[in-house]
Amino acid sequence: MAYIFTAPKRTVMGENALSACEAYMKQYGTKAMIVSGKHVTKAGMVKTLTDSLDAWGIAHALFNDIPGEPTVEMIEAGVRAYRDAKCDFIIAIGGGSPLDSAKAIAAMSVLKGKIPDYMGKEITGEFPPMVMIPTTAGTGSEATKFTIITDTETDVKMLLKGEALLPDLAVVDAAYTVSSPPSITASTGMDALTHAVESYISKRANAMTDMYALSAIKKIFANLPKAYADGSDMAARTEMAAAAYQAGLCINNASVTLVHGMSRPIGALFHVPHGISNAMLISACMAYVKDGCEAKFADMAKAIGAADERAADSAAANAFLEALAKLTKTLEIPTLAEYGIDPERFAALADKMAGDAMTSGSPQNCIRSVEKSDLLKIYSSLW
Numbered sequence: 001m002a003y004i005f006t007a008p009k010r011t012v013m014g015e016n017a018l019s020a021c022e023a024y025m026k027q028y029g030t031k032a033m034i035v036s037g038k039h040v041t042k043a044g045m046v047k048t049l050t051d052s053l054d055a056w057g058i059a060h061a062l063f064n065d066i067p068g069e070p071t072v073e074m075i076e077a078g079v080r081a082y083r084d085a086k087c088d089f090i091i092a093i094g095g096g097s098p099l100d101s102a103k104a105i106a107a108m109s110v111l112k113g114k115i116p117d118y119m120g121k122e123i124t125g126e127f128p129p130m131v132m133i134p135t136t137a138g139t140g141s142e143a144t145k146f147t148i149i150t151d152t153e154t155d156v157k158m159l160l161k162g163e164a165l166l167p168d169l170a171v172v173d174a175a176y177t178v179s180s181p182p183s184i185t186a187s188t189g190m191d192a193l194t195h196a197v198e199s200y201i202s203k204r205a206n207a208m209t210d211m212y213a214l215s216a217i218k219k220i221f222a223n224l225p226k227a228y229a230d231g232s233d234m235a236a237r238t239e240m241a242a243a244a245y246q247a248g249l250c251i252n253n254a255s256v257t258l259v260h261g262m263s264r265p266i267g268a269l270f271h272v273p274h275g276i277s278n279a280m281l282i283s284a285c286m287a288y289v290k291d292g293c294e295a296k297f298a299d300m301a302k303a304i305g306a307a308d309e310r311a312a313d314s315a316a317a318n319a320f321l322e323a324l325a326k327l328t329k330t331l332e333i334p335t336l337a338e339y340g341i342d343p344e345r346f347a348a349l350a351d352k353m354a355g356d357a358m359t360s361g362s363p364q365n366c367i368r369s370v371e372k373s374d375l376l377k378i379y380s381s382l383w
Contacts, residue, residue, distance in 0.1 A: 003206045005253050006163060008132075008143055008170040013245070017173040018049065018133070022056045024169050028129035029088035031059040035078065035102040037066045040094040040135055043179045049093055049133065061085035063105075066094070069157075069267065069274060070101040071150045072115050078105040082128075089129040093176075095188065096139030096274065099132050103147040103165045106130050116151050116158060120361075123162030132167040135176040137227070137240035138188020138275055140195055140248020142170040150268055157264035159360055166252075174234065174241040182228050185240075186331040187275030189224040192216065192244040193327075194278040198257040199250035201289065201296050202365045209254040212246040214303045219243035221304040221323065225330050254365075258285045261362030262375055265353035270341050279333040283325050284378050290317050292368020297321070336382050343383055350379045 012020050025032075032053060036046050041064050053060050063081045066074055082090070082105055092102030106127040108115060132142035141147070145165045150157050180188070196216035199209050219239045226236035262285065263277035272280070290297050297317035301307035306323040307316035336346065354375040357363055363370050 003208075003253075005206070005208050006145060006166060007249055007252065008167045010168065011143075011170040011172065011245070013170075013172040013242070015173065015175065017171050018052055021131075021169065021171055022052075025053070025056060025058055025131065028131065028168065029058075031061070031085070031087045032089050032091045032131075033082045033085055033087035033105075034060055034062045034064075035066065035090060035092045035098045035105060036062065036064045036094045037098050038064055040064075040098070045093060045135055045176055045179075049091065060091075061087055066098050066101050069097050069148075069150060070104065071152050073152065074101060075104045075108055075115055075149060079108045082109050087128070089131070091131040091133065093133040093135060095134070095136040095184070096141050096191075099134060099139065099141035100147040100149065102130060102132070103141070104149050104160065107160075107165060115149055115160070116154075118160055119158040123160055124164050127164055129168040131169045131171065133171045133173075133176065134241075134244070136180050136184060136188040137174070137177050137237065137244040138191040140192060140244050140251065142167060142172060143245050143248030144252045146251070148264070148274070155268045156356055157268040159264070159362070170245070172241055172245055174237040177237050177241060178231055178234070180231065182231065185228050185231060186224070186333065187273055187279065188244070189220060189227065189240060189275075190279035190282070190328070190331065190333065191275035192240070192247045193220045193224070194259050194282050195247035195251045195256065196220065196243070197282070197286065197300065198259055199247070199254035200300065201293050201367050202254040202257050203367055204365055205254040209250045213250045213254075214299065216243040216246040216250065217300055218303045219246075221327065225327070228331055256362050257366040258289060258363045258370060258375075258378075261357035261360050262353070262378065264360060265356045268356075269349055269353065270346070272339060272341075276333065276339070279328055279331070280336060280339070280382070281378075283321065283328060284381050286324060287321055288374065288378055289366055289368040289370065290321065292366070296367070346379070346383075350376055353379065
């Protein structure tokens with residue numbers, strides 16, 4: 001069966017990647033709105049970007065009011081800032097929140113209505129050019145056609161999608177990730193791993209996504225503990241940057257499955273960072289669906305060296321789950337209880353969370369079929 005593989009229109013990756021982008025930037029417009037966060041601005045990475053833009057004769061305005069995971073209100077403020085500054089393209093520099101925000105700002109600078117109007121729909125339109133410069137190795141937003149925005153009125157993390165949201169340019173340089181503290185390195189790295197693992201066990205997987213997924217999984221298991229232990233390890237940071245991008249390509253084409261579907265409601269209702277909520281769930285979710293796709297789990301175990309090539313699928317699949325649990329322990333991923341979530345409130349909201357997860361459509365992508373009742377069992381098992 002034929003399949004379509006989508007990716008950013010152009011990617012520049014490696015040391016000093018930004019310096020190779022002058023000609024591309026000049027094609028996009030004459031004034032850029034830079035979407036970022038205050039941490040990235042204080043760390044000096046925004047100045048590196050603005051110095052380059054100044055040298056290239058490209059005007060710019062800064063919007064760095066993205067204090068956390070993006071909400072409808074943040075995006076509306078960004079759209080106003082974009083229009084007021086009379087910008088004609090957008091550059092996002094930061095973690096997943098600024099990158100996701102930039103996509104939504106670009107879309108809503110053109111589209112009519114409110115952001116929630118587009119949840120569950122394929123977003124189309126002629127949007128301003130978008131340049132994505134990640135400063136974390138995890139979300140893969142620089143490679144995807146997705147953005148996640150929280151509707152604070154309904155406490156729902158909305159998955160918005162459409163090929164019109166694909167970046168025009170992804171600029172990937174591991175040097176920008178060095179300032180990420182261990183906690184961010186762990187959470188974003190586990191987000192990337194979740195992307196790769198989920199796309200590999202997705203019904204929508206294909207030969208291309210399988211290739212990138214296994215490569216990303218192998219890189220992450222080998223390098224995330226190193227980057228977590230020593231943020232200055234440039235070899236590990238470089239491999240993680242590549243892995244995050246590869247995992248982003250995977251979900252762009254094979255989508256996410258059970259973990260993301262179940263983690264978004266936890267993030268929306270309990271304000272748990274996306275990567276952490278994924279990491280809290282991944283072991284329980286993968287153990288639950290393993291029996292539906294043992295051969296795939298065996299492949300992942302063999303790719304990371306957790307099982308011998310001659311091992312039976314069932315034994316190798318279990319070895320992968322053991323390696324996954326060991327990794328989350330190494331990275332000091334908290335449980336729901338350790339994070340401070342109240343079990344009674346969690347139980348009271350479990351039905352809503354399971355319903356929201358199923359409505360997102362993500363769990364239905366898993367090779368093993370799951371129903372709302374399965375999600376409720378997994379939520380309960382976390383305690």
